[in-house]
Amino acid sequence: MSNTIFSLSGFDSFGDVAAEDDAVLNYFLATKAVENIEKNSVFMALGRKGTGKTALVRYFTEGAGVGQASKSLNLRGYPWNVHAARMDHGASPIEAYVSSWKYLIAVELASLVLSHRDSWKSLSSKTLTKFLNDNYGGTNPDLSEILRPQRLALSKLSFNPSVMGNALGGIDLERSGKDHRFGLELNALSGSIMSAVVEVAKDTGQNHIKLHFDELDQGMSTLEDDRAHMLIGLVLAAREVRRGSGSGGVEVTPVVYLRTDLWDELQFSDKNKISQTLALNIVWNGDNLLELVEARLQSKLGAGVSWSDVAESDLMRGSQRKWDHILARTFLRPRDVIHFLNIILAEAKKRAVEPTHFTNQDIINSRDEYSQYLKRELDDEIGSHxxxxxxxxxxxxxxxxxxxxxxxxxxxxxxxxxxxxxxxxxxxxxxxxxxxxxxxxxxxxxxxxxxxxxxxxxxxxxxxxxxxxxxxxxxxxxxxxxxxxxxx
CATH class of the missing domain: 1.10.10 (Arc Repressor Mutant, subunit A)
Incomplete structure (x- = not known):
């Protein structure tokens, strides 16, 4: 231990298990995952529940720098049944939802670039504003409403795309299975919107634009075929948008955050290629988890405090260090470590001994409650399968x-x-x-x-x-x- 004596008696917690409830930006670690997403080298982030996907989303959307624009799209409560009805019957089942996702991405990007304070200076902003006002009554439509209209209104003052030389006066989102023009028309409109988005982004200095799709597993009990096809459609649409970006110096990247077990169940031809080159697996080890914990200690107890300052040095049974003993009972996820430490902290405080440090007995007394927690976590992950x-x-x-x-x-x-x-x-x-x-x-x-x-x-x-x-x-x-x- 250092000469300075630190006590955990006034330390409230190591943070909330759920990143959406935690003040994560106070001690977020700039991991390799952040670097890969920032450099636009990946467009998918895969990880088991609790590995920090939502924490990454918050890092990018709450801490965007100059020239960057990021928006989080939380799909908790998303109307999947409405989206299922926006199927392109002219495409294969695997690609049946690519066009609808590309349109949704284009609309969200339009809303994002228009939120810039100087967007009014761009001529293309008037076109985007007209389209969004005509179809959604404002420039910031709710995610759940983007695919809900039965028909999209088009005009010369907004967009007037054409398909095979024929100008579109509007696009019906509700089609019969015999009408195979849906994808062609929606893709033409999405392309027009994206061109305008890039112009507004250039005019306002937004050189790096990212959409973050999170909480894709919420409300999902089983991965049925239509949901699987919609998830595949999102992945393929995000890849297409990313491929088409970079014009005029504007990089556009939709980033898809998905649980590893769901990704494992999806089957399509380019999956392995995406996994190998364009997907990031969020993994942690004992060293960076310790950095995470020490960053949280330092944010509340002061610079320089380390794990050894708050945990007694004697070994656990079997000559195991306390930190190793804790890690061995986790899945090497921040969620598990935080929860276990919070239980141990409560046990340490019960003793009312100063300075309050972690003892072997505190850890032993915490194992029953922690084991119950881990079983509940597994219920959530395995139960649907x-x-x-x-x-x-x-x-x-x-x-x-x-x-x-x-x-x-x-x-x-x-x-x-x-x-x-x-x-x-x-x-x-x-x-x-x-x-x-x-x-x-x-x-x-x-x-x-x-x-x-x-x-x-x-x-x-x-x-x-x-x-x-x-x-x-x-x-x-x-x-x-x-x-x-x-x-x-």
Whole structure:
């Protein structure tokens, strides 16, 4: 510890678990994710729930610099049923919603550039303003209303695009399945709007414009085909808009933030190419999570304070450092670390001893409550993919040890498997691994072994032939598991 004595008695919390409720900009770390999005090298940010996607959105929309314009589009409560009716029947199912998303993006960009205080100086602003006023009654339409009109009004004073030499006097958004002109007409209008957007942006010095699509998973219980096709349509539309930007020195990038498990379920031809070159996987490790925690400590206790100033130095059982013990029970997500630390903080304050520091016993006393939290988090993530996953947890609890064999699981799972549960033994283990509920034992070439978990070693992949498994330590208390002596 340093010579200065710090106490946590007046420290209220390490922050809110949900980034939308947290004063995140007070201690946001400029991670590699920020750099990649700023440089326009990616247009997708993928991460598990709690990895900081919404924190990134807030960073860009609340801290935009000179020459930058960013807007967050929160799709919580979005009228997906209305969007489903704006289908392009002339396109393949995978591309059926690309044109509607491109139009929505164009309208949001128009609203964004018109919000600049000097937008009135641009001639193109009059055209955009006329179009938005005619169709939405103002220049800042609600996201949920953009695709709701039955017909879009066009005029020579707003936009007058043409398709195959024929000028469009208006565009009907409600079409029968036999009318295949929808995509052509909507794309022509979107192109006209985008051209005007670029002109206004140039005239007002907005050189970097970003739209951030967040909360795409809200209200989603299952990923049905129409929703999957709409999500794919958004990804493809965002890529097309990004490709077409850069004219006149104006970069336009819609950024799509999506949960990794949803991305894994989407199937389309360019997915792998996007994953490899245009998508960012938000990952954390012990070092940058510690930086995050220390940044929060310093924002409230003063510059220079570190973890060692607030945690006693004695080791946990098994010669494990306190920080490592905490990390081992998380999925290496800010959400988990913050929640665990807030529980430990409450335990430390109960002792009413000054200076208030974290002790081994504070951490031990916090594990039950934290384990309950982690199980609830997994319910939210796994439930939509496997509603009966609790039956697998019950099987693990009955086995009662943190490590187990394939045969033990198959026996206990089959006893608890209900009629509605269609997940086989093998698929159950694969799903538990996919969400890092379990890891499998991996042998090395030197006679040793290690545990492979999806969240720490995603490149390892699932091993169908694995025979030994380990439950994530964070679930040990919830499932009432014990270590297996003399083994593993």
């Amino acid at each position: 496997w509603p009966q996953w609790e039956e697998a947890v019950q099987a693990l609890s009955t086995i009662s040890t943190i490590t187990f064999g394939r045969g033990e699981f198959e026996q206990e799972y089959s006893r608890r498997k209900s009629r509605l549960n269609k997940i086989s033994d093998d698929d159950a283990l694969a799903l538990l691994y996919r969400f890092s509920v379990i890891g499998y034992q991996r042998r090395s070439g030197y006679g040793g072994s290690s545990w492979a978990f999806q969240y720490t070693d995603p490149e390892a992949g699932w091993d169908n032939g694995a025979s030994r498994f380990k439950v994530h330590p964070g679930l040990k208390e919830y499932a009432k598991l014990r270590e297996k002596r003399g083994n593993d």
